[in-house]
Amino acid sequence: MNDVVIVLFASAGFDKGAQGLTGAARQLAGELGGQMRAVIVGSGAEALASEVARVADYVTVADQAELAEYQPEICLDALTKLCRELSPRAILFSNDTYSQELAPRLAHRLGGSAVGDGVELRSQGGALQVVRQVYGGKGQATIELKRSPAVVWLRTRSFAAAPARASAGEITHAALELKTDKRTRIVERKREDAGQVRLEDARVIVAGGRGIGGAEPFATELKPLAQLLGAEMAASRAACDAGWAPVTWQVGQTGKKVAPDLYLAIGINGASQHLAGISEAKNIAAINIDPDAPIFKHCRFGIVGDYRKVVPLLRQRIAALSK
Amino acid sequence: MNILVCLKQILDPEAPARDFRVDTVKREAERGSANLVTNIFCENALETTLKLRESAGEATISVLSYGPATAEESLRKALAMKANTATLVLNDGNPNPDPLTVARVLAAAARKLGTFDLIMLGREAGDWGAGQTGALLAEELAMPCVCFADRVEAAGGKLRIRRQTDSGWELLDVEPPVVVTVTNDEHNVPRIPKVRDVMTSYRQPLTKWTVDDLGIDAAEARAGNVYYEVAELSIPQKDTQCEFVTGDTPEDKVEAFAKRLIAVTGAL
Numbered sequence: 001m002n003d004v005v006i007v008l009f010a011s012a013g014f015d016k017g018a019q020g021l022t023g024a025a026r027q028l029a030g031e032l033g034g035q036m037r038a039v040i041v042g043s044g045a046e047a048l049a050s051e052v053a054r055v056a057d058y059v060t061v062a063d064q065a066e067l068a069e070y071q072p073e074i075c076l077d078a079l080t081k082l083c084r085e086l087s088p089r090a091i092l093f094s095n096d097t098y099s100q101e102l103a104p105r106l107a108h109r110l111g112g113s114a115v116g117d118g119v120e121l122r123s124q125g126g127a128l129q130v131v132r133q134v135y136g137g138k139g140q141a142t143i144e145l146k147r148s149p150a151v152v153w154l155r156t157r158s159f160a161a162a163p164a165r166a167s168a169g170e171i172t173h174a175a176l177e178l179k180t181d182k183r184t185r186i187v188e189r190k191r192e193d194a195g196q197v198r199l200e201d202a203r204v205i206v207a208g209g210r211g212i213g214g215a216e217p218f219a220t221e222l223k224p225l226a227q228l229l230g231a232e233m234a235a236s237r238a239a240c241d242a243g244w245a246p247v248t249w250q251v252g253q254t255g256k257k258v259a260p261d262l263y264l265a266i267g268i269n270g271a272s273q274h275l276a277g278i279s280e281a282k283n284i285a286a287i288n289i290d291p292d293a294p295i296f297k298h299c300r301f302g303i304v305g306d307y308r309k310v311v312p313l314l315r316q317r318i319a320a321l322s323k
Numbered sequence: 324m325n326i327l328v329c330l331k332q333i334l335d336p337e338a339p340a341r342d343f344r345v346d347t348v349k350r351e352a353e354r355g356s357a358n359l360v361t362n363i364f365c366e367n368a369l370e371t372t373l374k375l376r377e378s379a380g381e382a383t384i385s386v387l388s389y390g391p392a393t394a395e396e397s398l399r400k401a402l403a404m405k406a407n408t409a410t411l412v413l414n415d416g417n418p419n420p421d422p423l424t425v426a427r428v429l430a431a432a433a434r435k436l437g438t439f440d441l442i443m444l445g446r447e448a449g450d451w452g453a454g455q456t457g458a459l460l461a462e463e464l465a466m467p468c469v470c471f472a473d474r475v476e477a478a479g480g481k482l483r484i485r486r487q488t489d490s491g492w493e494l495l496d497v498e499p500p501v502v503v504t505v506t507n508d509e510h511n512v513p514r515i516p517k518v519r520d521v522m523t524s525y526r527q528p529l530t531k532w533t534v535d536d537l538g539i540d541a542a543e544a545r546a547g548n549v550y551y552e553v554a555e556l557s558i559p560q561k562d563t564q565c566e567f568v569t570g571d572t573p574e575d576k577v578e579a580f581a582k583r584l585i586a587v588t589g590a591l
Contacts, residue, residue: 101470317581
């Protein structure tokens with residue numbers, strides 16, 4: 001079969017990652033000459049299912065009681081059963097926590113091969129190839145998968161959504177026989193940024209690094225600037241390790257991979273592991289005291305100076321210009 | 324409690340990008356003058372395990388690596404950090420084996436070493452960053468898997484695991500055995516071993532095997548490409564030219580910078 005399956009979680013909704021995933025899948029399905037099928041896991045999937053059916057050929061909703069709330073082992077079992085039935089050539093995921101933990105195991109159970117964090121996906125003479133960064137963004141590799149199905153998680157936020165179909169795709173509900181699995185059980189879920197836009201979906205990001213020098217300036221200097229720009233806050237690993245910013249703000253190879261229209265890096269030197277998280281940003285700008293800081297090599301525009309002087313002035317100017 | 328921690332030795336990810344070279348024919352990174360270090364997430368996994376042993380009171384920690392002869396350094400350091408036993412499975416084949424190959428070698432070595440309640444790995448390595456070895460190892464051993472953990476505690480025969488998610492964290496109750504992959508957090512910054520313990524670690528026994536000792540398809544393990552292959556490796560070229568804002572005074576520069584920001588965001 002040449003079909004492409006995408007896996008979506010009802011809890012995430014039709015976010016930027018889900019939209020990009022439909023675009024990546026539609027393109028691959030076109031290359032393979034197959035259909036594009038969506039599998040949506042979790043309760044409350046109705047709205048998402050009808051959104052996705054506008055662009056996908058078939059939508060399967062897996063919202064039975066056992067799958068209402070995400071539990072890794074039972075979700076994996078459900079996806080394995082569904083994918084065995086659908087027998088696709090490729091299964092695509094976004095690069096969220098749940099997708100990343102499930103994809104390799106799903107590939108293993110289906111006898112396929114997985115690869116993650118892809119920025120490009122193509123069918124090359126019958127084989128599926130995925131382009132991804134390696135060595136913290138210092139290198140770029142093309143990985144060729146040897147087994148089928150290909151299970152791939154992608155940096156989907158940099159992909160455009162799939163175009164709408166002429167008529168909506170068919171929606172069906174799965175009724176799977178699932179055994180309860182008590183070996184692991186999520187007993188508490190804590191959202192630390194409830195109500196905010198997810199960093200991965202942010203259009204504008206203001207980020208601080210080692211050069212900020214403490215937790216307080218994040219609140220007194222960077223936060224007001226972010227508010228003026230309608231931006232979300234982020235931080236480098238150095239700032240998170242120092243305890244100046246929560247770990248959920250961390251951007252980089254070991255943190256979040258973001259794709260905003262503007263990434264404003266303040267007091268961030270630009271270690272390659274940090275750059276690996278912002279390679280999909282449309283515009284990078286920086287405020288840094290060191291004109292030779294590596295971050296400037298990746299910037300569209302920048303200003304050399306002490307952020308303690310630049311940022312207060314900048315807030316004044318932006319406030320004045322926006323009046 | 325019997326715990327296995329798997330470690331990978333890698334090229335120091337902190338080595339500057341300007342020194343990074345690749346062999347495009349072999350599709351491998353060149354070592355150059357870079358140091359070899361233990362992958363940070365593997366050290367986070369070891370630190371989390373050491374903390375678990377301290378709070379649980381009793382546990383045996385075995386460390387295992389599949390890698391070149393130099394990976395012995397990572398294992399010796401783990402012994403200096405007070406792991407109990409160390410095993411190196413020497414990789415004399417493909418220096419960059421795919422994650423399924425690595426998982427199969429680790430699974431075979433783990434079975435040969437004994438029975439484990441808990442197997443800890445880093446969430447991904449700072450070189451190839453595949454982020455799959457732990458999950459595939461769980462499948463090879465038919466164990467459940469918890470990814471992106473930053474704390475593991477013993478709780479009456481069970482484990483209580485905290486793991487990071489995109490938006491916060493989750494707590495899991497887990498019945499061992501389980502495979503856990505670990506991410507970094509302020510609580511699992513790896514300890515620095517004492518000089519005396521580093522010296523002692525070089526006199527401690529260290530088991531050395533090759534893939535021939537594990538009862539697996541050794542030729543397939545050495546080829547290391549049953550799952551995937553690197554078709555191409557290159558260094559991406561950046562052609563971004565940074566435009567530094569100009570102005571006679573700092574105020575003028577900031578004004579110009581503010582205008583650029585507003586133009587790009589399109590807001591306001």
